[in-house]
Amino acid sequence: MMVLSGCQNAFGYINAxxxxxxxLTYHQLDQQPEQQAALVEPEPISDAALIKTVAEAMNKSKRLQGELDYAPDFTMKLVYGDGYTEEYALGLGKEKGHNGLLVASVNSGKGYSIPAKHADKLRDMIYGAVSTDGEQPAAKSVQAAVVVTGPVTLSRNELFPLTGREEYLNLRLLQGQYNEDWATLGPLWGRHWSGTFELVVTDAEDKVLSTFPLSRHFQEDLEFGDFFQLEFGDYNGDGDPDFTIGQYGSSNGYIFKLFSLGENHVIRELPIQPTGEMFISSPERYSVKLDQVDKSSFKTTYYDNSVGQELHTLYQWNGTEFQRVDP
Known part of the structure; x- marks a missing residue:
């Protein structure tokens, strides 16, 4: 499968x-065409979580330039509410951490690269919902989602050891969905909350002292698979507690942003150049304590498949932002 850089997809916005x-029709690559044709008609899948994941993957895909050389895993037909259908060739493979490929059947010369994060979600959900043996469809591992319309606290953090005040910094889901999947290994295994999140500082009586719209600082919908504690440090030497919040990036690690809690309970994002975020390989998924080098710098570690080893990145505070320092 060729993965080349390109421009944004030409599907337009796909609303789930x-x-x-x-x-979905699975293609076994070692079968002859007549064997493929003999496969039973695929079972329609109407699971809302899977449909949402497919739509997100299509919206995040990028157009590939150049001649395509690929062998699809699936033929995927989308059936819209008015009866209109679209057919695509979908290439995923089972190995995580790699981009996927989407090709419209009406124009097989145009391909679109699905980012690894979204391709991994599709792998987890599709291989749990579709048979890959050409016989019976497998049992669906994705459970129906529960709509969440009230605050749900996923991370509650005591601030007294940091500020000397009996206060708490909480991360909570304001509105979204909750579902469970105990059959599919991967980032969607177990409990799963998604939707609109915020950070809230409260006092000992749970009075709200400040709020911070966390979801606005991430380009994609936030998703968390467990309760967790925030990891704090002072990475720029200003005396204020800083903390990271991460999201699934690939099988090799998570993507983290850095935030700070200042005077009057004001929360702000600390700028990180050049991308605004850090890719870190760590057993901690949603908040990681950074490896501090001195009062105004830290380093991160990530695993690079291309060289087969862990690499380090240094970030230094220049007074207004953290700047990545190349070796």
């Missing part, structure tokens, strides 16, 4: 609510 169901 438009899609009524998805039909």
């Amino acid at each position: 609510k438009w899609i009524h169901e998805i039909n």
Whole structure:
């Protein structure tokens, strides 16, 4: 499969609510064409979580330039509410951490690269919902989602050891969905909350002292798979507690942003150049304590598949932002 850089997809925005169901036909690469044709008609999949994941993957895909050389795992047919259908060739593979490929059947010369994060979600959900043996569809591992319409606290952190005040910094889901999947290994295994999140500082009587719209600082919908504690440090030497919040990046690590709690309970994002975020390989998924080098710098570690080893990145505070320092 060729993975080349390119421009944004030409699908336009795909709203998951438009899609009524998805039909997936698995292709075994070692079968002859006549054997493939003999496969039973695929079972329609109408699971809302899977449809949402497919729509997100299509919206995040990028157009590939150049001649395509690929062998798809699936033929995917989208069935819209008005009966209109679209068919695509979908290439995923089972190995995580790699981009996927989407090709429209009406124009097989145009391919679109699905980012690894979204391709991994599709792998987890699709391989749990579709048979890959050409016989019976496998049992669906994705459970129906529960709509969340009130605050749910996923991280409650005592601030007294940091500020000397009996206060708490909480991360909570304001509105979204909750579902469980105990059959599919990967980032969606177990409990799973998604939707709109905020950070809230409260006193000992749970009075709100300040709020921070966390979801606005991430380009994609926030998702968390467990309760967790924030990891604190003072990385720029200003005396204020700083903390990281991460999201799934690939099988090799998570993508983290850095925030700080200042005077009057004001929370702000600390700028990180050049991308605004850090890719870190760590057993901690949603908040990691950074490896501090001195009062105004830290380093991160990530595993690079291309060289087969861990690499380090140094960040230094220049008074207004953290700047990545190349070796």
